[in-house]
Amino acid sequence: VGGDDEGVGRVPGVLAALAGLAAVFVLGARIAGPRAGFLAGLVLLTTAKFAWQARLAELETFLAAGALWAIVGFDGAPAAPDARSRRRPALLGGLALGCAAAVKGPIAFLLVAPAVVAYAVATGRGRRLLAPVFVGTLALAVVGLVAWPVAVGLRDPAWLDTLLAFARGDNVGHRRDAAYYLGQYPAFALPW
Numbered sequence: 001v002g003g004d005d006e007g008v009g010r011v012p013g014v015l016a017a018l019a020g021l022a023a024v025f026v027l028g029a030r031i032a033g034p035r036a037g038f039l040a041g042l043v044l045l046t047t048a049k050f051a052w053q054a055r056l057a058e059l060e061t062f063l064a065a066g067a068l069w070a071i072v073g074f075d076g077a078p079a080a081p082d083a084r085s086r087r088r089p090a091l092l093g094g095l096a097l098g099c100a101a102a103v104k105g106p107i108a109f110l111l112v113a114p115a116v117v118a119y120a121v122a123t124g125r126g127r128r129l130l131a132p133v134f135v136g137t138l139a140l141a142v143v144g145l146v147a148w149p150v151a152v153g154l155r156d157p158a159w160l161d162t163l164l165a166f167a168r169g170d171n172v173g174h175r176r177d178a179a180y181y182l183g184q185y186p187a188f189a190l191p192w
Contacts, residue, residue, distance in 0.1 A: 009057040016061035017054030021045060023068035027075065059103050066100025067111040069093075070141075074116040077133065078125035086133050094137025098144025105148040109141070 002008030021041045029037030044050055053060050073093025080086040093116075100108035120126045128134075 010055055013057050013061045014054055016065040017050070019065040020050075020061060020068050023065065023072050027068070027072050030072075030076070030079075063100050063104040063108060063111075066096045066103060067108055069096035070100060070108075070112045071115055072096075073137075074112070074129075074134075075119060078120050078123075078128035083131065083133065086128075086131065090133045090137040091140070094140035097138075097141035100144070101141055102144035102147040102151075106145060109145070 002011070021044060024044050025037040025041040027037070028040035050064075053064075070093045073089045073091070073096055076089030077086040077093060080089060097108055097112055100112070117126070117129065120129050
């Protein structure tokens with residue numbers, strides 16, 4: 001839409017980063033009030049990896065925004081007082097998780113599910129995750145997940161080989177061993 005320009009190419013990533021910041025604010029405000037939401041967003045904004053990633057034209061900010069809004073939705077649904085009021089936040093969670101899965105594949109489920117389940121259990125709302133509204137909204141997320149291998153398959157007919165290469169860690173753009181990245185990422189999580 002904006003032509004072949006570096007600044008235009010970065011706009012979607014910046015918008016996704018802003019969406020992620022908004023999700024962190026909403027979740028923090030829901031848990032501990034607006035001040036906590038603001039401070040949580042500020043900490044995220046000043047985290048080196050987030051600030052660096054937000055200005056790139058890559059998909060990681062879309063994954064983060066989708067995963068964060070999925071957590072917001074799936075956290076809000078069990079907190080709702082009745083089954084009817086659980087529908088809207090559960091729908092948000094399913095759609096956001098589906099978008100995150102369409103962007104980066106099954107990793108979206110690995111980012112969202114443990115956080116949602118652990119927090120629901122810790123707050124005594126774990127059984128509410130078994131309600132039919134969650135099963136229905138997870139179907140939306142699965143649609144997004146199915147879109148991912150279809151897109152990979154259309155791009156590369158040997159998609160199974162590509163997926164197996166990712167599983168083995170071969171030829172995925174990372175030139176160093178896993179220990180390097182495990183040592184590097186904690187530093188990225190530190191605020192400026």
